[in-house]
Amino acid sequence: MNHADGGTPAPGIRVVIVDDHAIFRSGLRADLDPSIVVAGEAGTVDEAIAVIAAVRPDVVLLDVHLPGGLGGGGREVLAGSVPLLGSTRFLALSVSDAAEDVVAVIRAGARGYVTKTISGAEISDAVRRVAGGDAVFSPRLAGFVLDAFGTAPADIAGDELDRLSARELEVMRLIARGYSYKEVAKELFISIKTVETHVSAVLRKLQLSSRHELTRWAAERRLL
Amino acid sequence: MTTAPARLPLVRGSDRVIAGVCAGLADHLGWPVRMVRTGMVVAALAGGAGVAFYAWLWIMVPTADERAKHNAHNARRPASRIAPDAATREPRSEVPAAEPRRNRFVGMRYGKEILLGAGLLLAAGILIARLLGLDVPLGTLIPVAAILGGAAIAWMQLDETRRAGLVDKAKADQAGGWTRLAAGLALVVAGVLVMVSGSGSWEQTWLALLSSVAVLGGVALVLLPWGLKFWRDLETERAGRVRATERAEIAAHLHDSVLQTLALIQRRAGHEHDVVRLARAQERELRGWLYRDPGKEAGQLSEGIKAAAAEVEDAVGQAVEVVSVGDCAMTERHEALVQAAREAMLNAARHGGGAVAVYVEVTGGAAEVFVKDRGPGFEPESVPVDRLGVRESIIGRMNRHGGTAAIISSQDGTEVRLRLPVSAGTTAGTAADNGEVKL
Numbered sequence: 001m002n003h004a005d006g007g008t009p010a011p012g013i014r015v016v017i018v019d020d021h022a023i024f025r026s027g028l029r030a031d032l033d034p035s036i037v038v039a040g041e042a043g044t045v046d047e048a049i050a051v052i053a054a055v056r057p058d059v060v061l062l063d064v065h066l067p068g069g070l071g072g073g074g075r076e077v078l079a080g081s082v083p084l085l086g087s088t089r090f091l092a093l094s095v096s097d098a099a100e101d102v103v104a105v106i107r108a109g110a111r112g113y114v115t116k117t118i119s120g121a122e123i124s125d126a127v128r129r130v131a132g133g134d135a136v137f138s139p140r141l142a143g144f145v146l147d148a149f150g151t152a153p154a155d156i157a158g159d160e161l162d163r164l165s166a167r168e169l170e171v172m173r174l175i176a177r178g179y180s181y182k183e184v185a186k187e188l189f190i191s192i193k194t195v196e197t198h199v200s201a202v203l204r205k206l207q208l209s210s211r212h213e214l215t216r217w218a219a220e221r222r223l224l
Numbered sequence: 225m226t227t228a229p230a231r232l233p234l235v236r237g238s239d240r241v242i243a244g245v246c247a248g249l250a251d252h253l254g255w256p257v258r259m260v261r262t263g264m265v266v267a268a269l270a271g272g273a274g275v276a277f278y279a280w281l282w283i284m285v286p287t288a289d290e291r292a293k294h295n296a297h298n299a300r301r302p303a304s305r306i307a308p309d310a311a312t313r314e315p316r317s318e319v320p321a322a323e324p325r326r327n328r329f330v331g332m333r334y335g336k337e338i339l340l341g342a343g344l345l346l347a348a349g350i351l352i353a354r355l356l357g358l359d360v361p362l363g364t365l366i367p368v369a370a371i372l373g374g375a376a377i378a379w380m381q382l383d384e385t386r387r388a389g390l391v392d393k394a395k396a397d398q399a400g401g402w403t404r405l406a407a408g409l410a411l412v413v414a415g416v417l418v419m420v421s422g423s424g425s426w427e428q429t430w431l432a433l434l435s436s437v438a439v440l441g442g443v444a445l446v447l448l449p450w451g452l453k454f455w456r457d458l459e460t461e462r463a464g465r466v467r468a469t470e471r472a473e474i475a476a477h478l479h480d481s482v483l484q485t486l487a488l489i490q491r492r493a494g495h496e497h498d499v500v501r502l503a504r505a506q507e508r509e510l511r512g513w514l515y516r517d518p519g520k521e522a523g524q525l526s527e528g529i530k531a532a533a534a535e536v537e538d539a540v541g542q543a544v545e546v547v548s549v550g551d552c553a554m555t556e557r558h559e560a561l562v563q564a565a566r567e568a569m570l571n572a573a574r575h576g577g578g579a580v581a582v583y584v585e586v587t588g589g590a591a592e593v594f595v596k597d598r599g600p601g602f603e604p605e606s607v608p609v610d611r612l613g614v615r616e617s618i619i620g621r622m623n624r625h626g627g628t629a630a631i632i633s634s635q636d637g638t639e640v641r642l643r644l645p646v647s648a649g650t651t652a653g654t655a656a657d658n659g660e661v662k663l
Contacts, residue, residue, distance in 0.1 A: 098515055117543070139581055143547035146585070176547050178581025178596040183636065 013131045014039040016055055018048040018077060019063040019093070024116070028061065031120025036127055045069030049080035057088055058131045061123075062110065064094040064101045073101075078108040085109050089130045099144050107207050112136025129181075134196045135203035142176035145206060164202060171198040236287045241338065245281045248288075282379070339376065343369075367419040374411025377404055481509055501541040508534055524551045525558050525591060529584050532566035542573035542580060550586035558591065560625040561644045565593045567617040568640035572597035576638065590645045598637040618642070 013036050017025050020043045029038050040055040042048035045068040052060055060081075064074040072079070078090060090110040094101055095117075102113050111130045114123060115138060126136045137145070149164050164172065167188075174184045181199075185192045234252040236244035246264055250257040267274030350365065417432050485506040492498040526548035533544040552558070565582070572580040576597025583594040614631065618640065622629040627644035 096515075139545065139547045139583070143549050143583070146549040173583075173585070176549065176585075177583040177594045177639070178545075 012037055013059060013127060014055070014057040015059045015061055015127060016040040016042065016048075016052055016057040017061045018042045018051075018066065018074075019061070020044065020065075020067055024063075028120075028123070031123065032127070033120075033124035036124055043067075045072070045076050045080070048077045052077070052081050052084065052088065056084065059127050060088060060090045061127070062090050062092050062105070064092055064096060064105055074105045074110070075108045078105065078110060082109070089133070091126060091130045091136060099147075102141055102144060103148070103206070106141070106203070109207070111203065112138075113141045114138050115140065129196075133200075135199045137172075137175050137199055137202070139176050139178050142172045145202060146172050146176060149205070149209075164205065168198050168202050171195060172202060175199070234285055236282075236285050242278075243282045244287065245278055245285065248285060249281070343373070364419065367415040370411050370415030370418070374408040374413075374415060376408070377411065378408030477513065481513075482506060497541050500543075501538065504537050504541075504543055505534075508537070523554050525554055525562070525586060526551045526584055528554055528558065528562040529565055529582065529593065532562055533569060533580075533582055536566065536569040536573050536580075540570065540573040542576070542578070544569055544573060544580045544582060546582045546584065548584040548586075552586045552591060557625045557627075557644060560621050561591060561593060561627065561642060564618045564621045564629065564642055565595060565640075567614075567621075568593075568595040568642070571614065572599070572638065572640070575599050575602070588646070590643055592644075593642040594639060595642075596637060596639040601633040601635050601638050 015032070015036055015038055017028055017038060018041070019025050019028070022043070025041050025043075029041075032038065039057050040051045042051045043066075045066050047068070048060075048062075048066065049069075060077075062074045062077055066073045066077065069076045069080075074092060078085075081088065081090075090105075092102070092105040092110040092113040093116055094105075094113065095115065096102070106113060112126060112135050114126050114136060118126075118138075129136050145164075146169070170188060171184055174187055179187065181192050181195045184195045188195075232251050234248060236248040241261070246261045247257050249255075250260040253260070264274045264278060267277060346369075413433075413436075417429055417436070485502055489499050489502050492502070526546075529548065530546050533546045536542075537544050554562075569580055569582060572595050576599030578598045581594075581596045583592075583596075585592045618631075619629045622642055622644070625644065627642065629643075630641045632639045632641065
């Protein structure tokens with residue numbers, strides 16, 4: 001990997017911004033890198049599903065809380081775009097810290113989650129990373145993952161989906177501490193590509209695990 | 225009811241013998257209570273006028289609590305301070321709500337005892353009179369006593385129901401209340417029946433009972449739909465009122481916090497530093513209000529760290545993001561950990577010149593705090609000995625409480641790692657290895 005911090009560079013990544021606040025959409029549009037092309041915008045669930053199906057973007061920047069539809073917000077947009085999940089990647093954006101919101105969109109198929117307060121450079125980086133097929137974890141999402149899966153590493157091969165390996169735990173801990181992928185790689189003496197592999201594996205576990213503790217953890221936070 | 229402006233409202237007072245009517249009247253008229261009571265007794269002896277007047281006032285005049293509740297409700301209905309005169313229109317008695325309630329229970333108990341004593345005295349008097357050979361018309365006295373007793377029981381129940389408020393009544397209380405109401409009603413009905421049938425034969429009594437039950441049943445059948453409709457309307461109105469109250473509370477909160485902050489931000493639009501600080505503080509406050517977890521007990525380590533982060537944000541005006549995994553109750557040693565973390569955050573926010581990331585993890589063995597910034601970094605060894613910040617407040621403090629502190633700094637930023645084992649000294653060695661490995 002000779003590109004410093006951004007995953008695969010894909011000039012002209014086409015994105016759709018889905019957010020119900022026009023001010024936020026225009027602000028985000030202005031903040032994004034010139035290499036990222038905003039191909040469409042939507043403000044409600046129904047609009048979003050229609051626009052995404054018509055435009056078929058590389059990445060959808062998806063607000064977790066959206067009006068319209070059946071009231072399911074970002075999760076409903078994901079459910080409505082299931083046929084596209086192979087080619088279009090979703091990056092969840094939220095002002096909410098609530099675990100249920102975040103984990104719900106991740107489990108519905110989003111490839112990452114970032115808070116709306118992050119800078120334009122960071123969000124452009126996250127878009128490039130998601131477009132390249134990687135997962136994007138904010139420190140807070142990493143915290144949620146550690147909270148949900150527990151901080152003890154997996155010892156038996158059988159519960160592979162239900163626990164994080166020792167290496168994955170280390171990566172999650174460092175991300176929760178505010179490390180970038182590059183810094184994680186340096187700290188653990190591994191390549192950025194390996195870090196990305198670990199993060200993608202964690203994302204897969206978060207999406208697929210039926211681990212009872214995850215269920216209980218989620219239930220305590222009133223989701224599922 | 226005369227309504228001179230300076231006069232207290234006519235409410236049933238807390239100082240009561242039976243139902244607080246006399247006390248309330250005395251307060252309202254500005255006369256001594258004793259005089260009102262004497263007058264009432266005299267009026268009662270004059271053909272029972274006082275009794276009727278008393279009963280009428282008992283029914284019509286609300287208690288101080290009810291009035292206060294009513295006023296509070298009226299005052300709250302306008303969502304903001306648009307119509308502030310609603311609360312001041314009626315001069316309110318300044319009694320705190322809990323105080324009279326307790327007093328009234330006391331008064332009520334004594335009232336019951338006095339009534340019981342009076343009843344027993346009366347019975348004794350009648351017995352003595354009979355022994356002395358006086359002809360007491362027991363045939364009419366007993367039913368009358370039954371009616372009066374039943375009515376008293378039922379009315380006391382009514383009063384209690386009103387006192388507790390229809391909403392917040394405990395179920396157990398309710399069951400007892402219904403029993404008492406039923407007992408009172410049965411007594412009254414029996415008394416009336418015996419009186420009407422002229423204490424005659426059982427057959428006559430049964431007949432009267434049957435016919436009266438039939439009549440009552442018919443009336444109930446006719447009135448039931450009305451009653452149900454009325455009840456439902458009442459329920460709907462109450463639900464609406466609850467919603468309105470909730471709305472008013474949210475509106476009041478937003479007004480006091482968000483709108484004020486937005487106004488401040490507009491006025492300080494030129495000062496970027498102030499705007500960021502105001503916005504962060506408001507965001508934190510609003511998040512705390514929206515996502516607060518009522519089940520979570522206070523005094524947890526993560527709460528302490530978050531409070532310290534908030535302090536630093538306010539002081540320096542730099543965002544401090546806290547992520548926490550696991551939690552534990554605060555002890556004195558955790559207090560030291562929070563203080564050390566606070567110092568580290570302060571340094572990071574001051575010298576890092578960017579957002580500060582804080583990670584708290586509590587596992588079975590230890591509590592760890594990591595504070596990271598992306599500043600230019602510094603050499604821990606090059607810090608002068610007299611600088612207390614790092615040496616004393618962070619490293620020294622952690623060591624004194626059986627923990628460890630490590631500072632890892634490079635040109636990409638600085639990270640302070642704090643670790644506090646569960647029991648002092650047990651895992652300190654491994655912690656030190658863990659922390660110092662990158663220095």
